Structures are given as structure tokens and as C-alpha cells.
Amino acid sequence: MTRAFALALPALAVLALAGPVAAEDCTTLATQLEMNQCAGRNFDAADTALNQTWRAVTARLAGDAAGLGKLKAAERAWVAFRDAECTFQSMGVEGGSIYPMIWTECRETLTRERAATLQGYLACEEGDLPCPLPPQ
Template structure:
């Protein structure tokens, strides 16, 4: 849990996240808020990609488990997209729709990055951990 909080703090303090957060505080039009939401999502997506890369690196040359990870991630992407389509449905066609969808994407993506980080942080001997111990 401490690792998750540290990861979240680091992500929140990254230059892109700080910019996007400040951006939302100062945005005065819906277009500006949509752009800010896009920046927040981009920051979360970068964190996810970096964490995913660390997971694949830890898996080494084990093609079987990497195949399982790829399948899980593809299914997660399908879930993420469907979930955020559902969340933004009531705003479809409105000027707020992009922001609602992007903020959902940012939230769900941040959660997935934290889940992957938990795999990297699990203790040796944890049978629920799909990753080998860190070397």
C-alpha cells in the first residue's frame, strides 16, 4: 500500500500531471477543460505504459506468461473503453462528452497502472503474484 501511495504521489507530481491539474484549475471554456482532461489521460497512459514495460521486463523470456499478460491487457483495454463509453453515454453529442470520457479514461488507467505496480511490489512467496521476484 505504501508503494502504491508513493507511486501515485510521484505520478501526481510529474510535470505533465502538474500541468494538467493546473490547467483544469485555470480553464475557462469547455474546450480548454477538454484539452486539460486529455493531458491528464496522457499522463496516466504514460504511467501505465512505463509500468507495463517494467512488468514485461520482469517476466524475462517466458513467452507463455507474456502471452497471458498480453491477453489480459487487451481484455482490460476493451473493458476500459466500454466502461468509459458507458460513463459518458448521458453526455453523448454534448460539448462536455470528451471531458467526461477522458476523465474516466484517466481514472481507469490510473487504477490499472496501480494494479500492475502491485505485481511489481509483491513479496517473494506470494502465490497470488504472477511475477517472479525482483533480482
């Protein structure tokens, strides 16, 4: 089993059990405005889940100023990447009424993936040398 897969398993289990984090089905809505707003709510839910996981990760790094600094630098870089990637992915519909939905859905997807990555760090075990967090 690869390390990335092993890290993702606990995160996927947590996300699967987290009912409020599940995305709302926006495909049944009548107007593009409603679909755009729905995508926004889904992103907000994903962002809330990410922030909860972030707090747990930073709590594990309490007292490790260097580790917190590296985590914050990584997170700033990740946010810049996420937004640039989503701008790139949605450039085919730029200027259209569907653009906000496509861009926001991309941000939701990448945010959920980042939350899963951080959640995986929380599952570090003693002796897991490449894991950035100390075991609980």
C-alpha cells in the same frame, strides 16, 4: 490486510511521489474546448505512467513466453473494458460538448488504477503465491 490492498500500497506510494504524473487542474479553464484539451493531457500523462509500468512488468516476465502472453491478453481485455466502461459512464452527456472531457477523465481514472495494479505486481515478494510476477 487484504491482498488487493497490500498490492496497492506500494503503487499508491509511487504514484504519490511521482510529481509529473499528477493531474493538471482543468476546472479553472475558461472554455469547454480548453477543459477537453486539459483532460486529454491528463489522460496522456496517465497513459505514459501506465506504459512505464508496463515495461517494468514485461521486463520481469522476460523469458516467460506463456506469462507474457497471458499479460498481453489481460491488457487487451482491460483496454476494451476501460473504453466500454467509459462509453457507458459518459452516455448521459453523449452528443454534448462536455462528452470528450467526461469520457477522457474516465479513461484517465481507470488508466491510473491499472497502473497502480501493475505497480503492485512489481512488489511481489518470495512466497507470494497468487502474485503473477516473480520476485525481483
